[in-house]
Amino acid sequence: MGNGIKFSEILVTGDPLILASQIAILLTSIAIVAGLTYFNKWSWLWREWLTTVDHKKIGIMYIIAGVVMFFRGGMDGLMMRAQTSQPGLEILSSQHYNEVFTAHGVIMILFMAMPLLIGLMNVIIPLQIGARDVAFPQLNALSFWLFFSGAMLFNIAFVIGGAPDAGWTSYFPLAGKEFTPNVGNNYYAISLQIAGIGTLMSGINFIVTILKMRTKGMTLMRMPMFTWTSFIASIIIVAAFPIFTVALGYMALDRIFGTHIFTISGGGEPMHWANLFWLWGHPEVYIVALPAFGIFSEIIATHSRKNLYGYSSMVISIVGIAILSMLVWVHHFYTMGSGPVVNSVFSITTMLIAVPTGMKIFNWLFTMRKGRIQMTNAMLWSLAFIPTFTIGGVTGVMLAMAAADYQYHNTMFLVAHFHYVLIPGVVFAVFAALYYWWPKMFGFTLNEKIGRWHFWLFNIGFNMTFMPMFFLGLKGMSRRMFTYQEGLGWEPLLLVSFAGSLILAAGFAAFCYNIYWSFRYASRDVSNDPWDGRTLEWATASPVQHYNFAKLPEVTGIDAYWKMKKEGTTGLIKEEIEPVHMPSNSGIPFFMGVVFTIVGLFLVFEWLIPALIASFLIFVGLIMRSFDYDDGYYVGVDEVTKTEQSWRGDL
């Protein structure tokens, strides 16, 4: 056994909030197990979800996980706002606050934004390019279960062993054993590694899918913008995540095996962590922002009833953003003292990102010009994105100017800025996408009226929470402060911010209520094309048939489905239906997820021998997979015909 943690120390004790969470987790688990048993749903769960390789179901699982994680991360946000709403409060202790903002940042970026966007990519991309699945369906399931394993590991940290507490950036030397000797930050190194491997595989999967699985006539320059942006985001994943993999590997070596790569003693070099982290971390922001840009492009075009303005320059701008995103990482530590030459160069590369981003904003505006703008909820979120993201963007340019950043760095000004980028740029996009594509996933639309509550509460709350932070930063409040003295002039602003976060939370509650309400009461009589869409996903049923397309569509231009509607070629001829080949379900990805969780937990606790033994199970999984000769199965013509008739009427 290693020296990480003793059996008696596994459960975190001594804090009433954590005790309450432990009890709640226990009760919920019991309720879930009892419920599944009572309703006899275990085999349904196994057959339909845990072993599925269907990209739509995997996408839905990602989205559910992402929404749950948004709840967790949002609660953390509320706790932080409550703690700082008055000077000298003790709702959270210093240590607890540190764990909370660390969890908040990691969860929001890696376990909320990433799965929601990868989930949407999963559901939509094969449909948009006219494919029946992703290139490697079983790998896709494995990606999901590794993500899920990583997320679960990270989330139990606060009740088992202790939570990471060095910030989502986990800077060394603080994150090293020298200054945080407890197991908390091991969770960071191990759980993000597991989830990151899953993400990397997703990236590869989507690149291959988009390059190889496009239907006839779907040339690259005819792809819908969401597919384009996801494609570029996948390339960035493949370029950037390996850097994080290496950095986390070094971190694990330092913390668990006692090397001195990033430490201050023993000749380590903490600055390498900052470089590696941001070499991944800045592109990571674009990994989540680019698909979001794609979502807005789709929704704005559809709801203006026009094609996307400047399609080619949109493509050029995302490629430009992707390239630039790899060349700006130093702007996260201008203050490290690399000298004015280095800082000037990185100021310029950073500010240059504003140019392609500006191009996109104007293209969106001109897509709406001379259109007929329908104010559905999906469109409202896309509209709200433009001004709020502009605020995030211009403050980003201000931060990009090295000398000026010496005054904003690590202050609340920065916190305000990145929330003004990430919330419109990711959360608004996800909400817009969910309202827009919900019928494709579930066969009904979300309620528009409750959606309005969701929209207004969330937007008002969002601006109230984060606008004051710009001023707090200029008043000298640094980030990550769990408390502060009276008389600094921060109190009123922090109080407004707290009130705003409550309104924000009410908005999120309205969203959850909307899902609940719509599940129970919304009309199931929804057409395959409720928004008069332009791209191929609207050529499928709502919800989408499990084989996606009875006959793979043929594409003759941009906005393929719009063209088919204009030309009257959306129909299906009975005689053309052929058997559809589909991949079989597999339990291996789920098994691997469980094994990785176990190995991960042992590594976190630094129990090396058990970890070694358990990791043999990984090889068992690999061997099982290589002896898996299942070639999938065919959906017969009869079944396809029947399914198609159920929504198209007679063929």
Add this chain to the structure above:
Amino acid sequence: MKKYFLPLFLLSLVMFLTGCEMVVFQPEGPQARSILELINFSIVMMLFVIVVVFALFIYIVWKYRETAKNKDYEPEEEKGSIALEITWTVIPLLIVIALTIPTVLVTFAVEDVPKGYEDKEPITIHVTAADWKWIFSYPEEDIQTVNYVNIPIETPILFKLTSASTMQSFWVPQLGGQKYAMANMENELYLLAERPGTFMGRNTNFNGQGYAYMDFDVVAKTEADYEKWVQDVKQTAPTLTEEKYMHILYPGVVGRMTFNETHLQWVNHADHDAQIFLHQETYRNYYHTKGEGYEREYNTIEPRSSEEGGHNHGKRD
């Protein structure tokens, strides 16, 4: 959107005008002032961008929204316009260039001795950040202070930044921008105060449990007052011992302190091979010593009382 942007903006404006001072906008030295000029310039440029985008946005969304009247209107397809697309590439590019030039100039300027004070002999002060306090060593006067630093006005001060433990960031917003303090290395930062006053300084780089308390005061004094203070210290302050210094390095929050002699005689943490003083077991605190033990073993973290370390930032003496 529009409905609440205006009130919100006005609210911010009111807070801006009536609230407590915004330190970044109250420079007391040339470094902070030149950064502020840069910031003001960027704000003007960015307000221009905001006005253009918001105006276009409001106009377009209002004009082309679906109403009862235009329900039958079918918009035409529109590919794009080379001329327009070039326009909104070139204009942002020009803005970026306009911002780049002053950025580079100021970025270089703040690395140097403050303009106008080149002939004045700078004073060197070593800054050692530790968990969770700031230690200032005056090699010339052979004085050491903790959590406050006295400086003469109108004299360039060369702060040599290093750390005895984690990474910190040294920031005195009214005097200039921040820079990191890192163990086994040294960063240099020139600051200068033009008028007497007490200015808030703070660590902005998160470094563990006592982080929120890691602030300090920069007290700028007239040359005569400064000299008097040095003489006072010489006569009244205790001499720093190695034992006392090791005690100060111990993780925890402390109040202000003043000593004769500096720790540089034993260790300069900026040296590449300087000894590292680790207190790993002290940090292994929270989960395993919480409850009674927590109180006992970990009670060094206390907010300082206002006489000890509280400051009246921004107010001139």
